[in-house]
Amino acid sequence: MSGLDGKLHFVIYANSITASDSMAGGYRILIECLRHWLNWGHTAELLTSQQGQRLVQRYLQSPNLTVQLVGPTGPPNDPALKSLWWAGVLNLLRTLKGVINSFFAPSCESRTVIYSPTPFWTDVLPAWIRHLRSPDTVWLVAFSMFAPPIIGNWLRGTDSKARSIEWRAAALKINEIGIYGLVKRWADLIYVNNQQDQERIWVDGVPVEKTLVIGGGIDVELSDAVQPESCIENEAVFIGRFHPQKGVLELIDIWQKVCQTLPPARLVMIGNGPLESAVAQKIKRLGLEKNIRLAGFQDGVDKIRIFRRSRIVLHPSLYDSGGMAAAEAMVCGLPGVSYDLPALKIYYPHGMLKAKDEAEFVQHVLHLLTDPPFYQATGHEAEVWARTWDWRDVSQKLLEKCYLSVDQADLKNHSRKHNESN
Numbered sequence: 001m002s003g004l005d006g007k008l009h010f011v012i013y014a015n016s017i018t019a020s021d022s023m024a025g026g027y028r029i030l031i032e033c034l035r036h037w038l039n040w041g042h043t044a045e046l047l048t049s050q051q052g053q054r055l056v057q058r059y060l061q062s063p064n065l066t067v068q069l070v071g072p073t074g075p076p077n078d079p080a081l082k083s084l085w086w087a088g089v090l091n092l093l094r095t096l097k098g099v100i101n102s103f104f105a106p107s108c109e110s111r112t113v114i115y116s117p118t119p120f121w122t123d124v125l126p127a128w129i130r131h132l133r134s135p136d137t138v139w140l141v142a143f144s145m146f147a148p149p150i151i152g153n154w155l156r157g158t159d160s161k162a163r164s165i166e167w168r169a170a171a172l173k174i175n176e177i178g179i180y181g182l183v184k185r186w187a188d189l190i191y192v193n194n195q196q197d198q199e200r201i202w203v204d205g206v207p208v209e210k211t212l213v214i215g216g217g218i219d220v221e222l223s224d225a226v227q228p229e230s231c232i233e234n235e236a237v238f239i240g241r242f243h244p245q246k247g248v249l250e251l252i253d254i255w256q257k258v259c260q261t262l263p264p265a266r267l268v269m270i271g272n273g274p275l276e277s278a279v280a281q282k283i284k285r286l287g288l289e290k291n292i293r294l295a296g297f298q299d300g301v302d303k304i305r306i307f308r309r310s311r312i313v314l315h316p317s318l319y320d321s322g323g324m325a326a327a328e329a330m331v332c333g334l335p336g337v338s339y340d341l342p343a344l345k346i347y348y349p350h351g352m353l354k355a356k357d358e359a360e361f362v363q364h365v366l367h368l369l370t371d372p373p374f375y376q377a378t379g380h381e382a383e384v385w386a387r388t389w390d391w392r393d394v395s396q397k398l399l400e401k402c403y404l405s406v407d408q409a410d411l412k413n414h415s416r417k418h419n420e421s422n
Contacts, residue, residue, distance in 0.1 A: 008402060010044040011108055012115045015070055015094045016122040017052035021297045022272055025216060025324055026144045030117040031059050032217055036395035038062040047101060049094060070101045091122050098126030108134035110410060113402050115140045119179050128186055136413050138405045141187040145321035146197060147172035189405045193322040194343045212401050215347060216324025217391035223331045226304040235265040235369055237310040239325040242273035247316035252282050257362045259291050262369060268293045268306060307332040312368050322347040331386035335378035337364045351382025
């Protein structure tokens with residue numbers, strides 16, 4: 001980290017983590033960046049739930065990291081993972097406990113970055129209060145995704161044809177209404193997942209110098225360490241949360257149509273979430289038990305081995321700001337298929353075929369599986385592009401931006417103290 005003077009201290013409010021065996025994108029960015037920052041000699045204090053403690057300590061063990069519990073204790077995975085109503089109650093309790101912690105915690109010294117890794121009240125409100133009590137600090141907020149429309153768009157993800165309110169989208173919108181104005185006004189640094197969202201917050205009045213795009217990253221070294229398999233077990237792999245946003249129930253319909261042309265075709269689905277039971281039930285109802293395998297949450301070498309035994313990666317999100325999970329498979333040479341969402345045009349410009357509708361999605365899958373030259377060319381394109389996503393580069397990019405913000409805060413605070421002394 002030559003050229004960067006001194007070390008930073010990070011105070012991280014990650015009290016929104018509800019599962020120790022799941023990994024949303026914001027938490028992945030937090031863990032991977034923090035891993036490098038700690039290795040580079042920076043220090044961090046993590047304020048999180050019991051589930052967050054289990055999740056982070058599975059990946060990070062460093063004398064430079066301290067962990068403090070500020071949320072209600074409970075089982076390894078809270079019911080909030082599957083119940084929207086319980087999630088609301090739990091997050092309210094966690095927010096209140098985080099706020100109390102912020103009021104009684106000692107003020108932070110200069111060259112401290114207070115970091116909210118999600119745009120939820122549990123992570124934002126306590127961090128904002130701590131920032132107000134410590135005016136010499138910098139407040140970093142991850143604004144990972146704007147809320148989707150409340151009616152429609154996600155409705156297919158509930159496997160329902162009714163055009164009624166999608167309550168998870170409504171909950172995100174309610175959260176965003178309060179959070180967005182607060183973050184725009186008080187955050188010193190905001191990162192988003194794609195250029196489209198960055199341009200939106202510019203239009204909404206956030207200065208350009210206070211924003212950056214952090215799309216995600218890949219552990220390229222780990223992927224390279226797992227050698228390609230001689231035997232391919234799966235025609236396709238999906239990795240992501242089992243959530244209406246991710247199109248997991250629609251994916252089963254897609255795969256049923258693929259199997260009408262390629263009866264032995266196998267799909268493995270990696271992940272967990274609120275639609276786990278619905279996914280399993282639909283697979284059974286359609287008689288696809290031999291064609292679709294549910295692998296649960298996987299990470300590290302085990303996850304890479306599944307990629308190495310698969311041919312393509314499917315990313316059927318119905319609404320998304322990006323999503324780095326598919327890129328982890330693409331770096332192993334797997335071409336992908338997604339819907340033609342605005343954010344994905346930017347996020348996945350190479351190696352990912354885009355579909356306008358379900359029928360075209362199926363056509364793209366069949367094209368890749370039945371045209372070897374096209375498959376090889378698209379897979380090579382995917383791998384070359386995905387290798388530009390290295391976590392070390394992502395971590396350094398965000399750290400350098402933090403340094404710039406800290407230096408600006410130091411100058412501002414020095415000027416303020418000078419004026420007060422006169």
